[in-house]
Amino acid sequence: MMKGKIIYCLNFLWASFIAFSFPMCFGWIFLDITGHSKGYSYDLGAEKDVSIMLGCIELLIWLVLSLPSNIYVFLKTKKKGKLYLFVLIALYMILAVIGIYLIGGWSAYSEAIFNI
DSSP states (O other), rough: HHHHHHHHEEEEEEHHHHHHHHHHHHHHHHHTTTTTTTTTTOOGGHHHHHHHHHHHHHHHHHHHHHHHHHHHHHHHHHHHHHHHHHHHHHHHHHHHHHHHHHOOOOOHHHHHHHHH
């Protein structure tokens, strides 16, 4: 029983770190996959193919690192009740918003990532 709680706690901590770092990882992967890894004002030329391939590899690595722990935590929390699940989802959103805030806020984030 104690081993299950420790596993849940470690998975929860890892999933929380993933939620916190999601905005930065999303921006990095998005810019690589779209071929703008050095920014929108820089023309990658022949490096664009390499950037897209790295973005795909980064996406696969991120999915492998994030999905198992998130699925485990969500399934275990769902068994405790839907209220706990909503609290968990709200916590993940709050951690992602804190990550965006620490990067420089929504306006700086959207300008750097989406060129808005």
